[in-house]
Amino acid sequence: MHDGLSSMDFARDTYIVLDLPRSELTETILQIRRAADVWRANLPVEITITGSGGIGPIAADEEEDAVFTRLAAIALSTAPIAVSFNSVEHFANTQLYHLRPEPEAPLLALHDAVKMSSIRFGPSAFPFVPHCTIANFATLPVDGVEEMQRLPLPFNEILLTSISVYS
16 A cells, blocks of 8 residues: 655644545545535545544654654555445434445454554544545535435445545
């Protein structure tokens, strides 16, 4: 797996993610975001491994070189991960819609490998659920939400080959 690591400022929320390669799916997600969730419109389309669930963001006082060294070792020992997205879901009591990848096992294993490394993380109030965020539709009327669930997204298999750190 390729690592997209570079200099970071861990004083901000810093997440570890798997980037989705440019495809019809990512372009569709970006188009949806531009129309419905301006805040996410310029964010990369990815699967978050740490930061929002399971384990929180990288601890602000972590040593940059040590973090990148550990992540590079994990990336080099992790084979590319093939996933498909078979459903659009949302987190309970929210309008935050996401795609659920299958199979989840390699993503759970990667999350655990990062968690078991000596990298320190902040807390997270949520369990780790592998997902690719589409958008937050809090401003959509109910019929818009129902339409989102029927959205014909391209659900082809995608090969995840790049791990990145975003702040």
